[in-house]
Amino acid sequence: MPPTVLELEPSSTSRATSGYDDWMFATPDCPASDYARLSHFDLTIYSELDRLAALKPNWDSEGANRVKPEIIKAARDLISALPRSIKAKVKVPAVVPMRKGNLQFEWHDGPKTLELEIENPAIIHYLKWHSEAGIEEEEVRLIADTETVTGLIEWFVQG
Amino acid sequence: MDQGGQKGPPVPPGEILYRFVTDPSFWVSKENRPSSSLFDDPPRVSVNVASLTTVDKCRQQLVRKLGRPKGGMVSFNCGEARQLGFDARHEPEQDNNAHAHLYCDQDATAKERKKNAQRLVRRCVIEIQPQFSRPLLS
Numbered sequence: 001m002p003p004t005v006l007e008l009e010p011s012s013t014s015r016a017t018s019g020y021d022d023w024m025f026a027t028p029d030c031p032a033s034d035y036a037r038l039s040h041f042d043l044t045i046y047s048e049l050d051r052l053a054a055l056k057p058n059w060d061s062e063g064a065n066r067v068k069p070e071i072i073k074a075a076r077d078l079i080s081a082l083p084r085s086i087k088a089k090v091k092v093p094a095v096v097p098m099r100k101g102n103l104q105f106e107w108h109d110g111p112k113t114l115e116l117e118i119e120n121p122a123i124i125h126y127l128k129w130h131s132e133a134g135i136e137e138e139e140v141r142l143i144a145d146t147e148t149v150t151g152l153i154e155w156f157v158q159g
Numbered sequence: 160m161d162q163g164g165q166k167g168p169p170v171p172p173g174e175i176l177y178r179f180v181t182d183p184s185f186w187v188s189k190e191n192r193p194s195s196s197l198f199d200d201p202p203r204v205s206v207n208v209a210s211l212t213t214v215d216k217c218r219q220q221l222v223r224k225l226g227r228p229k230g231g232m233v234s235f236n237c238g239e240a241r242q243l244g245f246d247a248r249h250e251p252e253q254d255n256n257a258h259a260h261l262y263c264d265q266d267a268t269a270k271e272r273k274k275n276a277q278r279l280v281r282r283c284v285i286e287i288q289p290q291f292s293r294p295l296l297s
Contacts, residue, residue: 060182061225062205096184099200106194108187115195115273127195127273131281140269 041087045079045105048095052103064099071102074121074143081146082153090157107156114156116149126152167250170259172238175209176247177217178261178283180231183291193233193283198245199276201263208249209234211257214286220255221287231289235282243275 038046052067059066075095093105093116104117111131119125121143128137141148170176178197180186185197198204207217214232222228237247244264252258264275 060185061227062179062181094184094187094194096194096196097182098196099204104196106187106196108190110190113195113277115277117199117273125269125273127277129274129277136274136277138270138273 039084039087041090041092042079044092045095046076049076049103052095052097055097059097060099062099064097065101067097067103068101070121071118075103075105075118078116078118078124078143078146078149083146083150086150086153086157090153107153109156112156114152116152118143124149128152128155166246166262167248167259170208170237170247170249172236172241174237174247175234176237176240176259176261177207177209177212177214177232177234177286178204179217179221179225179227180233180289181221181225181227182230183289186231186289186291188291191285193280195273195276195280197233197276198261198263198279199273201272203260203262206247206259206261207255207257208247208259209257212255216257218287224254229290229292230287231285232287233283234286235279235284239282240279243278244271245275245279 049072053069053072055066057066058064091107093107093114096104096106098104098117102118102120104115107114111133113127113129115127115129117125119140123140124143124145125140126138126149128135143149178193180193180197185194186192187194207220217232221230221232240247240261246262246264247259248262249259263272
């Protein structure tokens with residue numbers, strides 16, 4: 001039996017023209033493409049977000065709500081939007097579910113704490129705290145304000 | 160998260176209050192202290208009034224009622240918590256006369272809520288050391 005010969009146009013199999021890279025590296029819903037490009041920082045946090053998404057109501061045995069899916073998505077988008085340079089500098093935060101269905105990222109270093117709570121899909125509520133330096137700053141910002149979030153993380157790294 | 164209706168009587172300021180740490184999320188392992196998320200939880204969280212119970216009874220409650228044998232418990236002064244905007248009300252449960260609710264300050268602005276929770280966790284004393292095996296990051 002003779003082998004089957006596929007007669008394909010070169011353009012349909014060439015990596016440059018086939019659209020493979022568009023699919024592999026740019027399709028936002030493709031987990032394979034996502035994970036291929038992610039840093040340790042991203043992967044660890046996304047894994048934690050997956051864990052939080054799977055929590056059932058009453059996960060704390062004291063009546064906590066499950067973490068809202070829209071909060072998980074907003075948290076994922078926020079992490080995704082952070083510059084690679086800052087992700088390379090800062091340690092991975094604790095990803096903490098909250099009983100009301102929100103979550104927050106927490107960095108701790110002795111007297112210094114940074115909390116970024118995803119209060120709703122559009123709003124971030126942060127606490128910048130350094131007891132020895134007398135810093136107690138709490139504010140609310142749009143989650144799209146990546147510059148402010150990056151600045152807060154820079155403060156934690158350098159402050 | 161039943162939010163209840165009428166509040167019970169205020170817990171006297173000299174009382175010590177116990178708060179369970181039921182989940183590793185509420186514990187900063189590397190610093191061996193609670194996270195502010197243990198208290199940053201409007202409208203209220205459950206506590207026990209120390210003078211109406213014992214640490215041993217609380218330990219049993221943690222294990223038998225809540226099913227959290229690796230959980231822990233911290234204590235703090237009721238009056239100090241009130242100064243930080245938290246209001247403790249004695250609201251017994253059917254099987255626990257020591258039960259109270261610690262109400263978060265609903266009027267706290269968006270610039271105070273997290274600070275108050277952070278101030279309170281920094282005043283907490285460990286009564287039952289949590290034994291969580293999965294340390295969280297940071």
